[in-house]
Amino acid sequence: MPHLAYPTTTCEGFRCETHCAVRGLAICGELGPAEHEEFERLAQHVRYGPKEALFSEDEVADSVYSLIEGIARLYKLLPDGRRQIIGFALPGDFLGMAPGNRYSFSADSIGGVTVCKFFRGPFLRFIENRPQMLLRMNDFATRELSLAQDQMLLLGRRSAEEKVAAFLVGWRERLARLEGVTKTVSLPMGRQDIADFLGLTIETVSRTFTKLEREKLIVIVPDGVRVLDPKRFDALAAA
Amino acid sequence: MPHLAYPTTTCEGFRCETHCAVRGLAICGELGPAEHEEFERLAQHVRYGPKEALFSEDEVADSVYSLIEGIARLYKLLPDGRRQIIGFALPGDFLGMAPGNRYSFSADSIGGVTVCKFFRGPFLRFIENRPQMLLRMNDFATRELSLAQDQMLLLGRRSAEEKVAAFLVGWRERLARLEGVTKTVSLPMGRQDIADFLGLTIETVSRTFTKLEREKLIVIVPDGVRVLDPKRFDALAAA
DNA sequence: CGCCTGGTTGACTAATGTCAAATTGGGTGG
């Protein structure tokens, strides 16, 4: 896909068939050919440049999003600016469902991001009489909820070192689902993002990375880490 | 409902019609009379005594539960015994959906609890071709997820005092939905439960209650608190 | 009456946050 001149662009020539690498994983993964065609007609394929907002907390939630490519950070802010990142969205993830008619969190791109965007109304009409789709939405929501609960345990009850180790293990597993297993875990998000995800400060995250490196559990490389001792590492992160 | 002699009992005479106070709020709230009758035939009405397990993390998830009466704590444990309470379930709440085929958390009663219990298979077969039910399941999951995200913000980014204040405000709102607005907020869970929900120690929770009382924001009463200054209080808890 | 459980208080400690300075590395213009 060409990198377009302006940051946010509707991709005219995009076809799921040829351009989407995560069909099987995404919300649309179980649609038959005919239904998928109808579904695709509801979608707008949009590309965002780095650090752009997909949507913001408290905005009227007029759209839902299926992330196709790139990584997004999802977060909530307190009035004084404190930020909690509630998750990182990867290709295949489904975003934008809200309990009321407004988004309950904000989402923005980290690097470049491509999404399928659906207006809420047509999307809901499409799924409302398709049990397959509804069941799949339920699976997605249940998985998200379980991840959120794991994160509550991490935030409430783990030490800084355990948080960082668990984060790296969890992130490696999520990447493995997409790209297969690798020794080097790429970290496209910055230290501040990791800190805001783990409920720590950037300094504590930095010190903890350094400590793990001194203890020969990892090696810090540009935009990622290499895991040296997966066994000892998983033990640190253990549930 | 009579308090039965043995802690866990199947209630033979139970009929949703006459005994269930939360039909409108529960998962079954939008079923028509005929469908509800079919649905009720799938249910077992079970009563638990205080501090009994409804289900435990990692057990095979053979049932789902609709809480009718009482309060349950939902929690996860680390191998060394540290506990994080991920939520308190109230009447109308729906429990036991898991991403795999095992529960991802444990649930037990605080005081006495009554539930509708459904075996997973028949339950899934009932809902799988009923878009109404699936949509409602989605609403429940979305609401849960949003609550979990609020809690992540609280756990990761709020001070002890803010945590306690936000907890009391949130709890008061949830009770208000069931019982209407009251000045006195009843707290059926103990201090240790509150601590494990907020990612604090019991001592810090106790000190913080005392501090809020000294500052004339609340009065501590047996099994609850009275909120004296709702405005200043909401400000402390503010999102 | 006194025990038992849950809750509170006090003194001290440890983990993490804060503030400030130094370092690194990538990107750009000369």
Add this chain to the structure above:
DNA sequence: CCACCCAATTTGACATTAGTCAACCAGGCG
């Protein structure tokens, strides 16, 4: 190609919050 600049990260010294450990207190029940 090199020097510089900027942003991100790391490191250090110190402050603060919440945790730990231990004692004390209060109400409910046998």
